[in-house]
Amino acid sequence: MSGAQLPPDAIEAILKYLDLPLSSDLPLAPFEFLSTHLRILPSSLLTPLSKLVPPRQRSFIPLIKSRRLVYASQQPRPPLLRADRGRLRWPLLWERLGGSSLPVPSSEVEEEENWVESEFNFRSVDGEPRQHVRKLGGFLRELEEEREQEGVREARRAERRLDDVGEEFDSDSDDEDERQRDTTRIQSGLAIGADVDQEKVKESFEKRLLEIFVDGLDIMIR
Known part of the structure; x- marks a missing residue:
């Protein structure tokens, strides 16, 4: 039950957006699902999904690590x-x-x-x-x-x-x-x-x- 912590309406919205078969659960574990669809999903759907993946684990996703580096490189410093x-x-x-x-x-x-x-x-x-x-x-x-x-x-x-x-x-x-x-x-x-x-x-x-x-x-x- 990889998506058990997500509300049913959040799962439904994510699956509909990705044009995936509707289900009571995500088809992959949260980390794998986030890694696969990160570039596609809008922030409104990424936010609840990201909460299932700890910040440390998210750092292993290259795009997320890259975004953090871009944020940290701002001038003036955040x-x-x-x-x-x-x-x-x-x-x-x-x-x-x-x-x-x-x-x-x-x-x-x-x-x-x-x-x-x-x-x-x-x-x-x-x-x-x-x-x-x-x-x-x-x-x-x-x-x-x-x-x-x-x-x-x-x-x-x-x-x-x-x-x-x-x-x-x-x-x-x-x-x-x-x-x-x-x-x-x-x-x-x-x-x-x-x-x-x-x-x-x-x-x-x-x-x-x-x-x-x-x-x-x-x-x-x-």
Whole structure:
């Protein structure tokens, strides 16, 4: 039952488009079917089919790997493959290459404060945002920073699992340890990679990001 995970209407639409005999299942295993008909099927029919084939396995299809390379070669570099975004998904890889472990300034955090000022444009006589607006902006900023740090902690746990450490991490204690380490780094100003040329680290890291992306190993690829 190679197509059992596909809804019946999706299977029917795919088979009709390819002018194949109607069936409750695909005539080939998902990977073989995708490889055979990738160039023919429109994206609307490829999307549900692609979900049956893991990203890593899809990287063995030359056309898909080629498309990923074309995407990765765009200038400017796609945000997904920039160091400032990538280090949030691969924090351990970033640090192992010598990258700073201090939290990276986030454009999304800045956007939270800017949104508050633009949406709640209550200003005092001197033109400065009123105190309650500042407090709201600061509160949303803290929430966004914590959300990002939580994402980084989860990414670290995922990387450890990929390393096949063989150790089960208790999520509660691990979260608390990560939070304490993050707080200590920020308060003390100490960071892994503080004495390393960060531009060289960035170059090496972005090269690894590209390789991970093309090989279908990036956790953002679905």
